[in-house]
Amino acid sequence: MTAFDPAKAFGPDVAARYDDDPRGDEADGAAFLAGLATDGTALEFAIGTGRMALPLVGHGVRVDGIELAPAMVEQLRSKPGGASLDVTIGDMSRVELGRKYPLVYLVFNTIFNLLTADDQIRCFENAANHLTDDGVFVIETAIPSAWVKPDRHDYVGVNEVGVADVTLDVCRYDPVTQLLEENHVRLGTAGITMNPITCRLVTPGELDLMGRLAGLRLVERLQDWRRTPFTATSQAHVSIYGR
Numbered sequence: 001m002t003a004f005d006p007a008k009a010f011g012p013d014v015a016a017r018y019d020d021d022p023r024g025d026e027a028d029g030a031a032f033l034a035g036l037a038t039d040g041t042a043l044e045f046a047i048g049t050g051r052m053a054l055p056l057v058g059h060g061v062r063v064d065g066i067e068l069a070p071a072m073v074e075q076l077r078s079k080p081g082g083a084s085l086d087v088t089i090g091d092m093s094r095v096e097l098g099r100k101y102p103l104v105y106l107v108f109n110t111i112f113n114l115l116t117a118d119d120q121i122r123c124f125e126n127a128a129n130h131l132t133d134d135g136v137f138v139i140e141t142a143i144p145s146a147w148v149k150p151d152r153h154d155y156v157g158v159n160e161v162g163v164a165d166v167t168l169d170v171c172r173y174d175p176v177t178q179l180l181e182e183n184h185v186r187l188g189t190a191g192i193t194m195n196p197i198t199c200r201l202v203t204p205g206e207l208d209l210m211g212r213l214a215g216l217r218l219v220e221r222l223q224d225w226r227r228t229p230f231t232a233t234s235q236a237h238v239s240i241y242g243r
């Protein structure tokens with residue numbers, strides 16, 4: 001997908017529908033993160049529509065954000081309490097806010113939205129630059145093998161089957177670049193829509209090395225916000241990095 005532009009993947013159409021089907025981990029995630037925002041402040045990389053940030057604000061935390069897509073921030077602004085958050089439009093691997101936080105966090109597989117190892121490492125470095133001395137960087141993301149099987153690099157997943165439309169995920173994974181190209185295709189009597197996205201899949205071990213390059217070490221790894229232990233069968237992880 002050579003024409004794919006990450007800045008356009010979350011445009012007005014995607015942003016308008018983004019919160020239609022809540023992921024369901026917002027209350028647990030916000031409670032977990034609130035315990036790490038020790039001075040009552042936090043910075044969310046890729047804050048999006050505030051799906052996680054606004055519940056965290058509900059715990060009394062001041063949440064600032066960095067976000068690439070203006071359309072996602074417009075949705076955030078339209079929600080109760082969303083207009084008052086301090087959000088900077090830009091790339092989370094590069095924007096420098098000149099402020100330190102006890103908690104920087106990046107959730108919902110979004111480390112994968114950076115498409116080169118260099119950008120992912122730069123993201124860790126930027127998180128470290130925004131941390132207080134004892135601050136932590138929290139990443140919540142999938143395990144690559146939960147998405148891509150060794151014998152199945154090109155596949156079509158069936159998302160929804162309706163009478164008037166179907167939604168398919170058309171995917172191709174390149175193990176050399178670690179890029180998973182996806183197109184969420186909706187075929188219906190009203191027409192066809194395409195929502196392409198490309199992700200760079202990285203393992204927990206690779207993330208730990210990126211952390212080390214940024215001067216951070218893994219403090220704890222869990223399977224989810226409810227502190228389920230991380231095991232060989234976990235499909236996702238919540239990883240906490242500190243100095």
Ligand SMILES: C[S@@+](CC[C@H](N)C(=O)[O-])C[C@H]1O[C@@H](n2cnc3c(N)ncnc32)[C@H](O)[C@@H]1O
Pocket residue numbers: 006010045046047048049050051052066067068069072090091092093107108110113114
């Ligand atoms: C899956 S959504 C997650 C949004 C929000 N964190 C949540 O949990 O709902 C991914 C978000 O990452 C944003 N994004 C992608 N690349 C980015 C980058 N380099 N810098 C900042 N935001 C980015 C997208 O615009 C989108 O809003």
